[in-house]
Amino acid sequence: MLTPFQQISFFANIANWIEKHNRPCFYKKHFDIECPGCGFQRSVIELLQGNIVESIKLYPALIPLILTFLVLLIHIKFRLKNGALIIKILFITSVILIVTNFIYKLIV
Secondary structure (H helix, E strand, C coil): CCCHHHHHHHHHHHHHHHHHCCCCCHHHHHHCCCCCCCCHHHHHHHHHCCCHHHHHHHCCCHHHHHHHHHHHHHHHHHCCCCHHHHHHHHHHHHHHHHHHHHHHHHHC
16 A cells, blocks of 8 residues: 555655656647637646646536546446446536637637
8 A cells, every 4th residue: 555655755756757758739730720629738737746726727528527437437347237337427517617718719
C-alpha cells in the first residue's frame, strides 16, 4: 500500500510526463480554432495535480467522461441492474458538455 506522500508523488510524476509529452492540437495549429477536444490534456494535468476547479474550467467533460468509463468497467464486471441506463445518461451528459464547451470556445 502506498503512503499518501507516495500517492501524491505518483500523480505528480504522471502529470510531469504528460506535460513533457504534450502535443499541440492539429486543428488549432492549422485552422486557428479549437477542436472539441482542446483542453483535455491540460485538464488531465490539472486534475492529477489536484486542481479540480481549474480542470473543470479547461475541459468540463473530463470528470463525466472518467465517471462514464469507471461505471462501464464496473458494469462489465458486476452486471449492474441499471448500469446501461447510467452509462447512457453519463455519455449524453459528456456529449452535451463537449458540444456546449466547443460552441462557447468558438463564440468567446
